[in-house]
Amino acid sequence: xxxxxxxxxxxxxxxxxxxxxxxxxxxxxxxxxxxxxxxxxxxxxxxxxxxxxxxxxxxxxxxxxxxxxxxxxxxxxxxxxxxxxxxxxxxxxxxxxxxxxxxxxxxxxxxxxxxxxxxxxxxxxxxxxxxxxxxxxxxxxxxxxxxxxxxxxxxxxxxxxxxxxxxxxxxxxxxxxxxxxxxxxxxxxxxxxxxxxxxxxxxxxxxxxxxxxxxxxxxxxxxxxxxxxxxxxxxxxxxxxxxxxxxxxxxxxxxxxxxxxxxxxxxxxxxxxxxxxxxxxxxxxxxxxxxxxxxxxxxxxxxxxxxxxxxxxxxxxxxxxxxxxxxxxxxxxxxxxxxxxxxxxxxxxxxxxxxxxxxxxxxxxxxxxxxxxxxxxxxxxxxxxxxxxxxxxxxxxxxxxxxxxxxxxxxxxxxxxxxxxxxxxxxxxxxxxxxxxxxxxxxxxxxxxxxxxxxxxxxxxxxxxxxxxxxxxxxxxxxxxxxxxxxxxxxxxxxxxxxxxxxxxxxxxxxxxxxxxxxxxxxxxxxxxxxxxxxxxxxxxxxxxxxxxxxxxxxxxxxxxxxxxxxxxxxxxxxxxxxxxxxxxxxxxxxxxxxxxxxxxxxxxxxxxxxxxxxxxxxxxxxxxxxxxxxxxxxxxxxxxxxxxxxxxxxxxx
Amino acid sequence: xxxxxxxxxxxxxxxxxxxxxxxxxxxxxxxxxxxxxxxxxxxxxxxxxxxxxxxxxxxxxxxxxxxxxxxxxxxxxxxxxxxxxxxxxxxxxxxxxxxxxxxxxxxxxxxxxxxxxxxxxxxxxxxxxxxxxxxxxxxxxxxxxxxxxxxxxxxxxxxxxxxxxxxxxxxxxxxxxxxxxxxxxxxxxxxxxxxxxxxxxxxxxxxxxxxxxxxxxxxxxxxxxxxxxxxxxxxxxxxxxxxxxxxxxxxxxxxxxxxxxxxxxxxxxxxxxxxxxxxxxxxxxxxxxxxxxxxxxxxxxxxxxxxxxxx
Numbered sequence: 001x002x003x004x005x006x007x008x009x010x011x012x013x014x015x016x017x018x019x020x021x022x023x024x025x026x027x028x029x030x031x032x033x034x035x036x037x038x039x040x041x042x043x044x045x046x047x048x049x050x051x052x053x054x055x056x057x058x059x060x061x062x063x064x065x066x067x068x069x070x071x072x073x074x075x076x077x078x079x080x081x082x083x084x085x086x087x088x089x090x091x092x093x094x095x096x097x098x099x100x101x102x103x104x105x106x107x108x109x110x111x112x113x114x115x116x117x118x119x120x121x122x123x124x125x126x127x128x129x130x131x132x133x134x135x136x137x138x139x140x141x142x143x144x145x146x147x148x149x150x151x152x153x154x155x156x157x158x159x160x161x162x163x164x165x166x167x168x169x170x171x172x173x174x175x176x177x178x179x180x181x182x183x184x185x186x187x188x189x190x191x192x193x194x195x196x197x198x199x200x201x202x203x204x205x206x207x208x209x210x211x212x213x214x215x216x217x218x219x220x221x222x223x224x225x226x227x228x229x230x231x232x233x234x235x236x237x238x239x240x241x242x243x244x245x246x247x248x249x250x251x252x253x254x255x256x257x258x259x260x261x262x263x264x265x266x267x268x269x270x271x272x273x274x275x276x277x278x279x280x281x282x283x284x285x286x287x288x289x290x291x292x293x294x295x296x297x298x299x300x301x302x303x304x305x306x307x308x309x310x311x312x313x314x315x316x317x318x319x320x321x322x323x324x325x326x327x328x329x330x331x332x333x334x335x336x337x338x339x340x341x342x343x344x345x346x347x348x349x350x351x352x353x354x355x356x357x358x359x360x361x362x363x364x365x366x367x368x369x370x371x372x373x374x375x376x377x378x379x380x381x382x383x384x385x386x387x388x389x390x391x392x393x394x395x396x397x398x399x400x401x402x403x404x405x406x407x408x409x410x411x412x413x414x415x416x417x418x419x420x421x422x423x424x425x426x427x428x429x430x431x432x433x434x435x436x437x438x439x440x441x442x443x444x445x446x447x448x449x450x451x452x453x454x455x456x457x458x459x460x461x462x463x464x465x466x467x468x469x470x471x472x473x474x475x476x477x478x479x480x481x482x483x484x485x486x487x488x489x490x491x492x493x494x495x496x497x498x499x500x501x502x503x504x505x506x507x508x509x510x511x512x513x514x515x516x517x518x519x520x521x522x523x524x525x526x527x528x529x530x531x532x533x534x535x536x537x538x539x540x541x542x543x544x545x546x547x548x549x550x551x552x553x554x555x556x557x558x559x560x561x562x563x564x565x566x567x568x569x570x571x572x573x574x575x576x577x578x579x580x581x582x583x584x585x586x587x588x589x590x591x592x593x594x595x596x597x598x599x600x601x602x603x604x605x606x607x608x609x610x611x612x613x614x615x616x617x618x619x620x621x622x623x624x625x626x627x628x629x630x631x632x633x634x635x636x637x638x639x640x641x642x643x644x645x646x647x648x649x650x651x652x653x654x
Numbered sequence: 655x656x657x658x659x660x661x662x663x664x665x666x667x668x669x670x671x672x673x674x675x676x677x678x679x680x681x682x683x684x685x686x687x688x689x690x691x692x693x694x695x696x697x698x699x700x701x702x703x704x705x706x707x708x709x710x711x712x713x714x715x716x717x718x719x720x721x722x723x724x725x726x727x728x729x730x731x732x733x734x735x736x737x738x739x740x741x742x743x744x745x746x747x748x749x750x751x752x753x754x755x756x757x758x759x760x761x762x763x764x765x766x767x768x769x770x771x772x773x774x775x776x777x778x779x780x781x782x783x784x785x786x787x788x789x790x791x792x793x794x795x796x797x798x799x800x801x802x803x804x805x806x807x808x809x810x811x812x813x814x815x816x817x818x819x820x821x822x823x824x825x826x827x828x829x830x831x832x833x834x835x836x837x838x839x840x841x842x843x844x845x846x847x848x849x850x851x852x853x854x855x856x857x858x859x860x861x862x863x864x865x866x867x868x869x870x871x872x873x874x875x876x877x878x879x880x881x882x883x884x885x886x887x888x889x890x891x892x893x894x895x896x897x898x899x900x901x902x903x904x905x906x907x908x909x910x911x912x913x914x915x916x917x918x919x920x921x922x923x924x925x926x927x928x929x930x931x932x933x934x935x936x937x938x939x940x941x942x943x944x945x946x947x948x949x950x951x952x953x954x955x956x957x958x959x960x961x962x963x964x965x
Contacts, residue, residue: 016687018711189872199872205843257687257713297717322716326872327845336880553843651947 003276008242012265013254022258027269030067037087038074055094067097073122075103075194075471078500088115105474107139118142124180129425132449133162143167149304149523152244159245170234172252176202176227177520184519186492190650197654199326202227204552208530211547211559223316230315233300235292238271267292297322310535328552331574332649339651340495340584357591357616361609364390364598369401371606373408376613384415385563388543392564399438411441418446418467432458455483466491473504480507494647499588513578515596522568574644580627582615677706678920681728683747684713685740692739692759695906699913721746735916744769748780755925757916759908760785762816764930773930783911783931785903789827795901796886803857805833810862812838817864842866845873863888871895884948893939894964903933937961
């Protein structure tokens with residue numbers, strides 16, 4: 001297709017009025033900014049626009065023929081829903097050119113409230129497959145801010161298959177972890193990166209150690225900042241970017257100064273205009289490139305746009321980090337104070353009609369599956385990511401699992417990976433076909449695309465995993481409307497937030513109460529980058545023999561679990577253990593409990609399952625419940641990691 | 655930059671072109687947007703003083719090493735005066751060749767860092783308003799906020815000269831009131847092991863000014879909360895993030911006070927003869943949510959006086 005000046009939009013970040021004027025003057029086609037509520041830059045009170053200023057900004061932008069998008073890209077808690085309704089009403093009155101959204105609840109709200117402003121899917125939605133895009137389009141999403149791990153080739157494919165407008169980050173600060181799937185700040189500090197309050201644990205110093213010995217494995221350590229992603233810069237790849245069919249080039253930096261934004265916009269503007277006017281005659285403007293480089297914050301990388309960048313995308317020395325937001329801390333252990341109601345109502349005990357609490361266990365192998373079933377699991381989760389040295393589940397394994405579970409009248413649910421790009425989607429499409437004859441009891445899906453694929457191709461009950469980030473009942477309603485029969489509560493929700501959500505949920509909710517929890521999931525392979533300086537595809541299977549962990553400055557060891565797709569999953573140093581808090585959860589109306597047992601050996605899976613089964617049955621039986629604290633000591637002694645309480649340390653997750 | 659001036663100033667700029675009024679060219683050298691309240695106060699103060707100015711605002715966005723070249727840029731614009739926010743910005747402006755006068759804030763130790771010879775008589779081409787709240791006022795504030803507190807830990811970065819100065823002042827002012835425990839950190843990562851270094855008996859943590867501890871405040875607050883320790887900070891943004899309270903300079907007011915000095919200079923007074931001002935009316939900020947979590951009752955007198963109480 002022939003290029004016109006309208007083919008490409010240069011989209012600039014705006015935090016203050018000065019920056020708005022600077023971006024417009026420098027030649028931005030569109031700007032994005034946040035209000036004082038519900039967006040991803042909530043640390044700074046001096047940035048973002050109040051309601052009156054938002055309205056003025058829209059008028060100002062339109063007077064200058066510039067489009068203006070408002071970021072409404074937070075997960076919202078139950079009690080924030082009324083505020084969100086009000087805000088959406090206001091935004092619909094002032095009519096910006098789009099709302100950039102994250103929470104699935106907003107799709108439902110926008111539909112219910114007849115919001116006429118177009119919706120864009122925030123990068124926080126982690127949209128990375130065609131099925132997600134189609135689902136979002138059904139809800140009026142006109143554009144997606146594509147997942148930053150997608151290459152330009154993958155973007156082209158998505159564009160061709162769906163026709164959606166694609167927006168892609170081309171310049172600025174990046175996350176090393178998959179957006180919307182990073183729980184580190186939210187769980188440790190109670191300040192969620194999915195709610196605009198990330199304290200950036202990826203910018204902490206870490207040593208790479210052998211999990212078994214705790215000894216460092218780096219003879220020549222490139223530097224301590226092993227997760228410190230460089231800044232994105234696609235200036236040198238503009239022709240590829242334009243030809244890939246990306247329509248909006250997004251510059252990151254809503255907390256940046258007018259000077260910074262103005263310079264970056266001006267330089268990209270000139271290059272885009274020159275290319276569109278004369279693509280074959282286009283050359284890189286070395287003076288502009290030099291200027292961009294001179295005023296860079298961190299060093300530049302093309303990140304994933306041209307393929308997995310491996311070690312070249314990490315600023316190991318940390319010397320160009322502009323600032324830090326926190327330092328590593330000891331995670332809250334099992335003895336830490338919790339924010340729970342002091343008196344647990346006993347009503348749950350009185351109800352004789354209450355069904356037996358369900359206990360689901362995610363397992364990594366058939367031995368663990370047997371162990372879970374023998375000890376009282378009513379549901380087992382299999383499939384999805386296989387963490388080395390475990391092997392992926394074969395069709396035969398799935399059949400064996402189903403016949404074994406039948407002996408216990410338990411259910412086998414086949415799960416799907418959290419990140420499902422082209423490869424995974426195709427593989428699972430085939431798996432779902434095979435499952436028609438194997439007939440497990442259901443599927444658990446991890447993103448909106450898998451939900452759609454499962455709904456359309458498999459005749460099995462579907463449930464949603466934690467990675468959907470269920471934070472309010474409207475999201476549960478959305479999931480229900482799209483075919484889910486059960487959903488998992490966000491790992492970042494606190495007790496108070498869980499109780500409020502459970503009260504209103506139209507779907508049965510499952511709560512993860514025990515196990516190894518993932519802080520981050522990365523397409524970047526830490527050991528291969530650190531030890532071999534390579535991108536992921538060049539490695540020599542460093543992870544088959546040895547296991548690695550990242551050791552932070554608080555002395556906490558974060559085990560690295562590597563799956564069959566070479567993604568790195570970084571665990572919290574402490575495994576979640578909410579065994580002492582089952583009465584509180586029961587009283588909140590939770591009847592489905594889950595143990596994440598995939599990182600435990602079979603014996604431990606059995607033991608933990610038995611402990612939870614016993615306590616849940618005691619509680620369900622009613623009467624005077626007492627909790628035997630010594631079982632915690634026993635658990636602590638045999639767990640591969642220390643035990644912690646996750647978000648139960650906090651009253652509310654901010 | 656286009657549009658940075660209010661419309662009436664734009665009119666004056668046009669009039670100036672026709673030789674109607676006196677227009678001053680004022681450079682603003684900023685280290686980070688966090689200090690922009692001072693800039694706003696400064697501009698408002700100049701307007702109040704009836705001065706008409708065109709502003710040339712440059713911001714290093716936190717990158718210290720950019721300040722000298724930004725200062726050079728202002729000099730090239732032939733500005734009449736530079737308003738410099740923060741110590742490094744003031745130093746960069748003062749180090750310029752030539753005689754452009756400099757008005758600074760919130761510089762904590764103008765004499766110590768060599769910007770002025772003394773507070774009363776700066777002597778050189780710079781004057782301004784020091785941003786440090788007097789230590790005695792902070793001690794009195796802590797006493798009023800935490801009447802039962804005896805033992806106070808002072809947590810600071812030992813590589814930060816501003817922090818060291820405030821620690822010295824605070825110790826002098828507080829040693830007869832509190833038992834003080836020195837808690838220096840050498841590297842930011844030292845905050846990770848803070849609990850191991852806290853003495854068993856401690857009633858509160860005091861945080862002097864200093865970038866490293868302020869930036870990584872979340873980790874301090876995390877441990878303090880677990881230890882049920884109230885934090886008194888010197889950095890206003892730490893209060894909504896989990897400190898119990900702070901007695902801080904109002905940057906907008908500092909800007910206004912600087913505008914008075916700037917107008918004296920623009921009227922012909924030598925900066926070297928204009929005394930450096932100090933913070934004379936610091937404001938109280940409190941966090942009621944934190945107080946509640948700690949089981950502390952905020953004294954009514956303080957709540958009345960507070961400029962801001964976060965819920």
